[in-house]
Amino acid sequence: MKTNTALVFDVSAIRNQFPILHQQVNGKPLIYFDNAATSQKPLAVINTIKDYYEQYNSNIHRGAHYLAQLATERYEDARHTIASHLNASEQEINFVRGTTEAINLVATSYGRKFVSAGDEIIVTEMEHHSNIVPWQMLCEEKGATLRVIPITDSGELIYEEYLKLLSEKTKIVSVAHTSNALGTIHPVKEMIADAHKYGAVVFVDGAQALPHSKVDVQDLDCDFLGFSGHKVFAGTGIGVLYGKAHLLEAMNPYMGGGEMIKTVSFKGTTYNDLPYKFEAGTPHIEGGISLGAAINYINQIGLDNISSYEHELLRYGTEQLASVDDLRFVGTAENKSSVISFLVKNIHPYDIGVLLNEQGIAIRTGHHCCQPLMDRLGIEGTCRASFAFYNTKQEIDVFVKALQRAVKVLS
Amino acid sequence: MQSIPEIEQEIVNEFALFDDQMDKYEYIIDIGKKLPALDARYMTDDFLVKGCQSKVWLHAYPKDGRIYFEADSNTAITKGIIALLIRVLSGQKAADVLSCPLTFIDSIQLRSHLSSQRSNGLTSMIQRMRAYAQAYL
Numbered sequence: 001m002k003t004n005t006a007l008v009f010d011v012s013a014i015r016n017q018f019p020i021l022h023q024q025v026n027g028k029p030l031i032y033f034d035n036a037a038t039s040q041k042p043l044a045v046i047n048t049i050k051d052y053y054e055q056y057n058s059n060i061h062r063g064a065h066y067l068a069q070l071a072t073e074r075y076e077d078a079r080h081t082i083a084s085h086l087n088a089s090e091q092e093i094n095f096v097r098g099t100t101e102a103i104n105l106v107a108t109s110y111g112r113k114f115v116s117a118g119d120e121i122i123v124t125e126m127e128h129h130s131n132i133v134p135w136q137m138l139c140e141e142k143g144a145t146l147r148v149i150p151i152t153d154s155g156e157l158i159y160e161e162y163l164k165l166l167s168e169k170t171k172i173v174s175v176a177h178t179s180n181a182l183g184t185i186h187p188v189k190e191m192i193a194d195a196h197k198y199g200a201v202v203f204v205d206g207a208q209a210l211p212h213s214k215v216d217v218q219d220l221d222c223d224f225l226g227f228s229g230h231k232v233f234a235g236t237g238i239g240v241l242y243g244k245a246h247l248l249e250a251m252n253p254y255m256g257g258g259e260m261i262k263t264v265s266f267k268g269t270t271y272n273d274l275p276y277k278f279e280a281g282t283p284h285i286e287g288g289i290s291l292g293a294a295i296n297y298i299n300q301i302g303l304d305n306i307s308s309y310e311h312e313l314l315r316y317g318t319e320q321l322a323s324v325d326d327l328r329f330v331g332t333a334e335n336k337s338s339v340i341s342f343l344v345k346n347i348h349p350y351d352i353g354v355l356l357n358e359q360g361i362a363i364r365t366g367h368h369c370c371q372p373l374m375d376r377l378g379i380e381g382t383c384r385a386s387f388a389f390y391n392t393k394q395e396i397d398v399f400v401k402a403l404q405r406a407v408k409v410l411s
Numbered sequence: 412m413q414s415i416p417e418i419e420q421e422i423v424n425e426f427a428l429f430d431d432q433m434d435k436y437e438y439i440i441d442i443g444k445k446l447p448a449l450d451a452r453y454m455t456d457d458f459l460v461k462g463c464q465s466k467v468w469l470h471a472y473p474k475d476g477r478i479y480f481e482a483d484s485n486t487a488i489t490k491g492i493i494a495l496l497i498r499v500l501s502g503q504k505a506a507d508v509l510s511c512p513l514t515f516i517d518s519i520q521l522r523s524h525l526s527s528q529r530s531n532g533l534t535s536m537i538q539r540m541r542a543y544a545q546a547y548l
């Protein structure tokens with residue numbers, strides 16, 4: 001398999017599928033290293049959205065007419081694509097706006113029903129704010145307690161501490177598969193098995209995992225998983241909540257409205273079956289359909305190919321950045337995705353970000369929506385370069401030179 | 412004392428010497444480095460101008476019918492920008508600080524090259540300076 005990679009993986013052919021990459025920014029060829037914030041979109045996705053509006057825009061699940069049938073079919077095809085990608089069944093795939101909505105939905109519809117005073121919810125010290133605040137809100141409402149798994153200086157979970165936190169009181173464990181700020185890949189499969197020993201359910205924040213690796217919900221045995229379309233080469237405003245069917249069945253609806261009902265009367269309303277129960281209102285139709293197209297696209301390239309190519313970018317990028325004087329990596333976990341967080345001297349990350357932008361390079365600077373993590377590390381923020389499979393080693397070379405120039409100007 | 416438009420023109424002339432954006436930034440950063448240190452008692456939240464990722468502390472005081480500004484920032488580029496604003500506005504009459512259109516920022520083509528967040532930061536800095544001027548009118 002490995003030897004095939006070079007053959008199948010033709011990065012310039014891949015780049016041709018991403019029109020946005022072929023432009024100049026501030027007079028320099030754009031280098032886009034902010035993929036952890038959002039990914040760029042291939043023609044397969046762009047054309048799917050275009051085709052939808054040019055050929056079969058229509059409301060779904062309602063009309064008897066041709067366009068409505070076609071749109072419904074494509075929307076449900078996309079659900080099918082996503083279900084098989086995750087190794088789930090279609091009724092377990094709920095279209096939502098993104099990871100944030102997936103977490104809020106579970107915190108509200110599962111949490112309100114099954115969490116009570118004295119119960120505990122566990123997250124890690126390096127979660128995205130989206131995977132902290134909804135649980136804090138739930139805890140506040142219920143009189144439950146949010147417990148936090150501490151991390152090491154290198155950005156790995158202290159597993160023994162996790163085991164100590166688990167108890168009969170634990171109702172929910174919510175953890176990112178992969179950290180957006182540091183790239184750390186957590187041992188979610190073991191974490192899930194350990195949580196299940198106490199009867200807790202586990203939510204996996206898959207926002208940073210889906211773009212880079214194969215995620216099999218049955219293999220992980222996670223109870224819920226959320227991810228965002230825009231980080232996995234589809235558009236914004238669409239994402240997925242996977243939930244085990246029996247849990248989704250037991251939950252209350254999240255929002256009321258059309259689509260999610262079976263019958264409505266003023267005496268009482270009955271709710272629709274899964275997955276429509278959680279999809280009130282006209283959904284993001286072309287979003288769902290193009291998310292299916294995005295998943296098909298990455299599967300065509302092959303996630304194994306993507307993973308090994310990106311791993312090489314990570315290795316190369318780390319090696320090249322190490323040659324920059326006084327550069328300090330933030331997050332040096334053994335198991336990492338293609339994210340490099342760093343600081344240089346005592347230069348504020350934002351100054352570096354501005355001067356890289358002047359040279360056509362997009363990175364992210366700041367706390368990356370992980371303020372508790374930054375507090376733990378005793379820093380305000382970092383510079384973060386995050387790679388996708390359309391990035392190249394040549395881009396890394398240009399980036400490292402540009403960084404050296406920025407550092408020189410700022411020293 | 413030079414007038415606000417005179418100082419603005421001086422700055423525009425200085426920046427006209429650079430055709431490379433990076434050189435412009437280097438110059439701005441140097442200007443920032445020369446900004447006199449702000450007394451620690453003004454480096455508190457009360458004096459903070461809310462920008463996005465960079466912090467700016469701004470203090471002003473009136474003297475002999477004129478208004479004086481002093482500031483600091485935790486980022487080098489912002490510090491340079493506030494230093495430029497101080498060069499233009501500090502020591503002027505409050506009424507002039509309020510009424511001047513501040514055209515140099517567009518003329519040196521900084522705004523277009525600053526991210527919108529930064530531009531918002533810039534707008535807040537100017538707003539805060541004008542608010543001080545209003546208070547000391």
Ligand SMILES: Cc1ncc(COP(=O)(O)O)c(C=O)c1O
Nearest residue numbers: 098099100128130176180207228
């Ligand atoms: C790990 C992680 N969780 C959650 C989110 C929130 O995703 P969204 O804003 O798409 O809902 C992000 C996005 O930055 C993320 O990286």
